[in-house]
Amino acid sequence: MSARRLPFVVVPVVLLAAAAAFALSQGSGGSGLMLYSGQHPETVNALVSAFERQSGIKVSVRSDDEDVLAAQIVQEGARSPADVFLTENSPPLEELQQRGLLVAVRASTLAKTPARYSSPQRDWVGVSARVSVLVYNTRDLTPSQLPGSVMDLADTRWRGKLALAPTETDFQPIVTAVAARYGDPATVKWLEALRKNAAGHIYPDNETIVAQVNSGQAELGVINHYYWYRLRDEIGPAKIHSAEHLFADGDAGYVIDVSGAGILASSRHRAAAQMFLAFLVSHRGQEILAHSESYEYPLSSGVQTAKALYPFDKLHPDPITISELGDGQHAITLMRQASLL
Secondary structure, three states: OOOOOHHHHHHHHHHHHHHHHHHHHHHOOOOOEEEEEOOOHHHHHHHHHHHHHHHOOOEEEEEOOHHHHHHHHHHHHHHOOOOEEEOOOOHHHHHHHHOOOEEOOOHHHHOOOOHHHOOOOOOEEEEEEEEEEEEEEOOOOOHHHOOOOHHHHHOHHHOOOEEEOOOOHHHHHHHHHHHHHHOHHHHHHHHHHHHHHOOOOEOOOHHHHHHHHHHOOOOEEEEEOHHHHHHHHHHOHHHOOEEEEOOOOOOOOOOEEEEEEEEEOOOOOHHHHHHHHHHHOOHHHHHHHHOOOOOOEEOOOOOOOOOOOOOHHHOOOOOOOHHHHOOOHHHHHHHHHOOOO
């Protein structure tokens, strides 16, 4: 049997087995696969619809900020109706893993994406990636005027010009990376300077940052790369007065973070949940992601983003690992000390 034909023989068997197990759970009072999602609804809806068509398994989705959902899962404990938790960033999954609320992902699923982008304990799988960047107003600034390091944003030159969203979970990995490199006291001092420089421009989310920078209300801000692309699609290229800028290679502000998915230990539909995770990192699932409006990087080998992004293999971020990014709680503590939260 050739290598090309093998998947067409094995996959249907797996699908039938998982679907059969799920059908049994339905007969014993199950109400369907429940997905708690902190990811972008448009992308999640496309993935869920394709999975439902392929598997015949119904998926219900509860969407909210990932930190809200993580706290809800902790509170619900063994009574949680969630089967799968899908996030934008790794820290919420790491928090649940540390609390023993996730179960191991199948090795065959984990093998679909690079190990460095999944749980070191194998309790969740990396699905997609994003990179932190600087967005700046092209009417106010030129590339030569931009800081090379995220640390330079503490300079008083940016007083009243910087936009931040410290309550966004996207900002936590950057704070963690800065603390890992420079230590806690220096990080708190840096955060205090950012708070002063962003006075009047502290926003609830990255969408607001990129919109405010584009309109000239602020000159620059730190975001994940895809927010700028989504704004461009929303308002059209003619109304774009901003651009993105990568920090210097290896800078603490230049962080790759991943969206991941894990299965709750409380799940009553683990076979179907494993099947859903396998779909997310399958060629079909990754192709959907690559062509979606999220502008994220697919992680599965052989799938390239269909969008005009920085080539993923040409990025040179801070070498901090998923394990070192942790659950984000240390970053929250430091931001509180700096009165950013």
